[in-house]
Amino acid sequence: MRVAEPLTRLLPRVARRELQSPLSVMAARVLTQCLRSLSRPSLRLCSGSPAVRAAVGPAAALHRPVSFAASSRRTRWLGQSPVSSVGVLCRQYGDLPPLTLETIKGRVMYVLKLYDKINPERLVTSSHFMKDLGLDSLDQVEIIMAMEDEFGFEIPDAEAEKLMTPEEIVQYIADKKDVYE
Known part of the structure; x- marks a missing residue:
């Protein structure tokens, strides 16, 4: 051969x-x-x-x-x-549109509204998870895990414990993804 x-x-x-x-x-x-x-x-x-x-x-x-x-x-x-x-x-590759603070805020609020223990009518960006929404620390961990899935990166536990409002989550993600306006 x-x-x-x-x-x-x-x-x-x-x-x-x-x-x-x-x-x-x-x-x-x-x-x-x-x-x-x-x-x-x-x-x-x-x-x-x-x-x-x-x-x-x-x-x-x-x-x-x-x-x-x-x-x-x-x-x-x-x-x-x-x-x-x-x-x-030949392959076609795509990329997501660039992130802005508004798109990050919209995605964070969307994920939070889908969480079954949060009343969507009471949810605003300044809502504190424990004081305003009545969630406990386990719920906060589940929210952070959902945000990790949504945005595709891991949030360290030490940082995750500090994120108590949607506004703080938006700011943290914007800092990590280098999104500024």
Whole structure:
């Protein structure tokens, strides 16, 4: 077997000669699934911007057929599918809009309004969790955990104990995320 042989010729030869054990059959199936997933066109790529679709269009000539084989003793052709090198490499990444004090405040208040022990009508940004809303320290811990989930970073326990109002939470998050107006 030559090293330079393309995968389309190598896989059937390996499948015919070397697949004797059940483990080898399973490995061939896994390899087949991987190759199939590479040959499928990406939904993001197809639904992407017109510039990306225009760039991929001429790449259709670069598609090469890849054959798949999976069987214990005999080779079974499952079909030929094109593999696009552009389709594999093109990805669309997105980012959230930049945070502002207003968006942070809105998200904090939204999370607090969803908390079942807080009456949304009594909630204002200056409400103290224990004095005004009647929450205990365990409730405060749950609120801080919800804020950690919402904003994607951990708040140390020493800092979390000091956050007693929504306003303080907003200011803490703004300081951590470098949001200033």
